[in-house]
Every structure is written in structure tokens, then in C-alpha cells.
Amino acid sequence: xxxxxxxxxxxxxxxxxxxxxxxxxxxxxxxxxxxxxxxxxxxxxxxxxxxxxxxxxxxxxxxxxxxxxxxxxxxxxxxxxxxxxxxxxxxxxxxxxxxxxxxxxxxxxxxxxxxxxxxxxxxxxxxxxxxxxxxxxxxxxxxxxxxxxxxxxxxxxxxxxxxxxxxxxxxxxxxxxxxxxxxxxxxxxxxxxxxxxxxxxxxxxxxxxxxxxxxxxxxxxxxxxxxxxxxxxxxx
Amino acid sequence: xxxxxxxxxxxxxxxxxxxxxxxxxxxxxxxxxxxxxxxxxxxxxxxxxxxxxxxxxxxxxxxxxxxxxxxxxxxxxxxxxxxxxxxxxxxxxxxxxxxxxxxxxxxxxxxxxxxxx
Numbered sequence: 642x643x644x645x646x647x648x649x650x651x652x653x654x655x656x657x658x659x660x661x662x663x664x665x666x667x668x669x670x671x672x673x674x675x676x677x678x679x680x681x682x683x684x685x686x687x688x689x690x691x692x693x694x695x696x697x698x699x700x701x702x703x704x705x706x707x708x709x710x711x712x713x714x715x716x717x718x719x720x721x722x723x724x725x726x727x728x729x730x731x732x733x734x735x736x737x738x739x740x741x742x743x744x745x746x747x748x749x750x751x752x753x754x755x756x757x758x759x760x761x762x763x764x765x766x767x768x769x770x771x772x773x774x775x776x777x778x779x780x781x782x783x784x785x786x787x788x789x790x791x792x793x794x795x796x797x798x799x800x801x802x803x804x805x806x807x808x809x810x811x812x813x814x815x816x817x818x819x820x821x822x823x824x825x826x827x828x829x830x831x832x833x834x835x836x837x838x839x840x841x842x843x844x845x846x847x848x849x850x851x852x853x854x855x856x857x858x859x860x861x862x863x864x865x866x867x868x869x870x871x872x873x874x875x876x877x
Numbered sequence: 878x879x880x881x882x883x884x885x886x887x888x889x890x891x892x893x894x895x896x897x898x899x900x901x902x903x904x905x906x907x908x909x910x911x912x913x914x915x916x917x918x919x920x921x922x923x924x925x926x927x928x929x930x931x932x933x934x935x936x937x938x939x940x941x942x943x944x945x946x947x948x949x950x951x952x953x954x955x956x957x958x959x960x961x962x963x964x965x966x967x968x969x970x971x972x973x974x975x976x977x978x979x980x981x982x983x984x985x986x987x988x989x990x991x992x993x994x
Contacts, residue, residue, distance in 0.1 A: 722891075733891040747891030748940055765925055792927065792982060793970055808976055816984040818923050819959060820893045820942055
């Protein structure tokens with residue numbers, strides 16, 4: 642029954658709108674593991690903090706090196722685990738487990754684009770992603786929308802990312818639903834002749850490494866984003 | 878703190894590298910045409926429905942590993958060869974535009990899911 646005193650009172654908004662079933666499941670499994678002594682809360686804190694230090698810079702560097710060095714490019718194709726060592730990423734011996742967690746199996750594969758072949762990566766099952774060398778996946782990569790639509794309407798989805806490719810370019814979707822983790826090596830864009838490895842690495846953004854964008858000489862990963870003002874602002 | 882048997886096997890070697898040499902001779906080779914079997918799966922699989930009964934070409938033998946259907950239950954007794962397979966998008970989706978007939982999809986499946994065409 643409502644009472645007149647707080648008739649107009651609006652309760653503070655909750656901190657989160659909803660906790661999903663999967664989040665509840667994660668907490669339950671994590672707490673069980675701690676109770677059973679499989680790992681401690683300190684271990685868990687250390688691993689999560691470590692995982693959040695990872696990002697796409699090593700993969701940007703790997704691509705830039707490969708653009709400048711044909712032998713290194715071949716190594717990226719033949720033995721990506723070894724090639725990753727040159728950019729400071731050890732797939733086998735790093736945290737948290739030192740053997741690849743179930744979501745980070747140690748079988749990276751570099752998909753090399755050509756002028757007539759464009760790769761783009763998805764995991765239709767969940768969100769398999771080459772975390773050791775790309776860090777945490779972006780939110781959109783994990784959405785059912787991206788996962789179920791990319792395999793079936795790749796050109797439509799890519800055009801929503803602003804990437805429209807001609808008919809004579811083959812689009813190859815890589816669905817990483819087993820133990821391989823894919824990284825896309827895009828083609829080196831025009832206008833980058835004579836650039837250093839540092840300069841090249843700056844234009845290989847995370848989205849280029851997933852395959853939903855192509856590097857451009859005039860766009861760096863840390864550029865300021867444009868501000869698009871509302872055409873009809875609220876209250877106008 | 879004790880590790881589980883999987884950690885002991887894979888530490889310092891990596892997964893799937895730790896299963897190398899355990900699957901025997903591969904049944905298929907690069908270039909073989911295969912059809913994806915539509916096997917019943919009980920509780921867990923990583924073999925997507927949209928691939929079932931489609932035809933593909935083997936492009937790479939990728940690694941040996943227990944198939945996901947076993948590994949989900951901690952059964953690592955029977956590793957299999959895994960194959961990277963190339964599908965034509967037009968073979969997967971009846972409404973895929975003929976204009977883009979060259980588009981493809983690559984993914985991996987274990988040996989039990991494949992049969993020769």
C-alpha cells in the first residue's frame with residue numbers, strides 16, 4: 642500500500658540493472674573453487690588484475706614487423722607461438738595457468754590478408770579470442786548479434802563497421818570454435834612507404850586485428866574520436 | 878596446492894600441444910573433400926549446427942586433442958586429429974547472394990565429425 646509521505650519519492654537507481662545468470666554462475670563456481678582449495682582469493686585477484694593489463698599492442702607490433710620483414714612474416718605463418726616471443730608474448734609460460742587457460746589455448750594462427758582475400762574473426766559459440774596477444778575482447782565481439790550475424794551476413798555486418806569491400810575480394814570468416822585463436826594480419830595501406838616499425842604499429846588498431854577494419858595511414862589507435870552533435874538536441 | 882592432471886600434463890608445453898602424437902595417423906589429408914556428419918551430441922559439443930551435412934575441403938591439419946565432447950567431461954583418453962576446413966558460404970546458407978559466390982568460411986572440427994565425400 643502506498644503512503645502519501647513518499648508518494649513522489651523515487652528510489653535511487655540500482656548500481657547495476659541486472660545481474661545475468663552467467664554472472665551468478667561465475668561467482669558460484671569461483672566461490673566453490675576457493676572453498677575446495679583449487680585456488681585462493683588472492684590468486685584470483687592476481688589473475689584478474691593480470692588479465693586486465695593485457696591489450697592489443699603486441700599484436701600491432703607483430704603485424705608492423707611482418708610488414709617490414711618477409712622472413713618474420715613467414716615465421717608468423719609457420720610458428721606464431723615463436724613469432725609472438727619477439728613481441729614479448731609467451732603463449733605457453735605466462736599467467737595465469739602457465740599452459741593456456743581453457744579460453745586461451747596456446748594455438749594462435751595468423752590469417753594473412755591479400756588484396757583479394759579479407760579475413761574476419763568471430764566465435765559463434767561464445768567469445769574465444771586471442772587474449773594473450775589482444776587482451777580482453779570488446780563488448781560487441783561477445784554479443785549474440787555479432788556472433789550469429791557475422792557468419793551468415795558478413796558483408797552486411799562489415800558495412801555496419803564502415804567496411805565495404807568489392808565483389809572480387811573474397812571474405813573469409815574464421816569461426817574460432819575449437820582451440821585455435823585467430824589474429825588477422827591486414828594488408829599494409831598505401832601512404833605508409835618508408836614508415837618505421839613504430840609508425841606502422843600505431844595504425845594497426847584492435848579492430849584491424851579482428852578483421853572488421855582495415856588500417857589507414859591517417860588513423861591511429863589513439864586518435865581522438867570525433868564528436869557528432871545531435872541534430873535535434875533534447876529540449877530544443 | 879595440488880594441480881589437476883590436465884595442468885600437470887600441459888604446464889610448460891601448452892594445450893593442445895600436450896596431446897601431440899596421441900591421435901595416431903590422420904584419416905584425412907589436405908585437399909580432401911569431406912562432409913560434416915550430423916551426429917547426436919549429448920549435453921556438450923562445439924560442432925555448430927550450421928555446419929552439419931555441409932561439404933568442405935581440408936585446408937590444414939591443425940593439432941591433436943581430445944574432442945570437446947569428451948573433454949567437457951574430463952575425458953582425455955582418446956585424442957583425435959583436428960582439421961581446418963574451408964566452406965563456401967553458398968553451401969552453408971541457401972540465401973547467400975550469388976554475387977558474392979567467392980566468399981568462404983573457415984573453421985575446425987575433429988575427425989569424428991567428418992566423412993569422405
